[in-house]
Amino acid sequence: MNDLPQADSARRDNYSAEARAASKVTIIGMILDAVLGVIKVIAGAVFHSQALLVDGIHSFSDVASDLVVLGVMRVSRQEPDEDHPYGHQRIETLGTLVLGSILIAVGAALAWENILRLWQGQADIIPGWPVLAAAGLSVVGKEWIYHYTRRVGIQIRSDLIIANAWHSRTDAFSSVIVVVSTLGAMFGLVWLDVVAAIVIAVIIIHIGWKFTWDSVKELVDTSISPEDTEMLKSIARNTDGVRNIHELRSRKMGQDILLDVHLVVRPDISVSEGHQIGVQVASGMREALENIRDINFHIDAENDEELSPTSEELPSRGDIQRTLEKHISDYPTKTRLRLHYLKNKVHLELFLDSDADTLNEAEVHKAMTGYPWFGSVRVWVKNS
Incomplete structure (x- = not known):
């Protein structure tokens, strides 16, 4: 039995409202990511901060993920249809998996590049002060968009939007790391800039792995807690x-x-x-x-995990009715029959319309004893 409510106009309106809310917050975040990405990449390249440059690439990966979110949310928030009676939310899960995979790939590439720079001794240039301004602007902007996106994600119950919010917060975290590493480099710890770039890349990989693994567990029907x-x-x-x-x-x-x-x-x-x-x-x-x-x-009617499965060879109502009529010559034609299939036996209840009907339990029991499926019989007579 199923208590799934039918899709109605209210549900359709709800899906549309959720899709609009998801699109709005994602577009706002995408514009912010693009602006911050340009600022950080230019500032990182001009003022010699590898960490800010990596952070800027991270922002551009946010733009790519926002495009994925926009496409996926448009499809996943469609109302259930004949081919997808449970809805299209699994497409959202697939989108989260793609988003996580993008983060892992970007993070791994950035981490490897900066490990090579550190190994080859290329971390010897002190970043300029505009790096601090660009990183500070990124912290403020990304922290704001994180709270806004997460609030919308919770309201529309979307793992993908919530995941995108956390993606934004990793950008804020990485910008904080840029601020700290830049200050350290200015005080003589020049290598901190490249180390910070590696740390940021590892954060990106970690968040990507979490999204990917959670999505995989959902796609293979992992249960609730x-x-x-x-x-x-x-x-x-x-x-x-x-x-x-x-x-x-x-x-x-x-x-x-x-x-x-x-x-x-x-x-x-x-x-x-x-x-x-x-x-x-x-x-x-x-x-x-x-x-x-x-x-x-x-x-x-019984715990079929502890008992033997009910046999498919047990007779149907029609078979039992014909068996009773065969063995009992004066079987009342209007007798109502109730059957109980328990412990691989069939237990019979016969309901007679009046005491004028001549049928008793002993007679029925004797007639049915030879059948291995027979369990018991009760005869009930309607009061006049």
């Missing part, structure tokens, strides 16, 4: 009518959580009551974790 899993199981166990929960599987699509839940209930309740119990469990879970998008709940 053990703490959240146990909390959801506790909610199910404490729901009236649930005897046990013997399986809870989870996976993520972007910020959304998808759940598969197996609930054990009393075997003699109706299908509708079992469904209602599942609805109550789903409601409780949604209250606990608001980003649950879809819950598939399966109602079990």
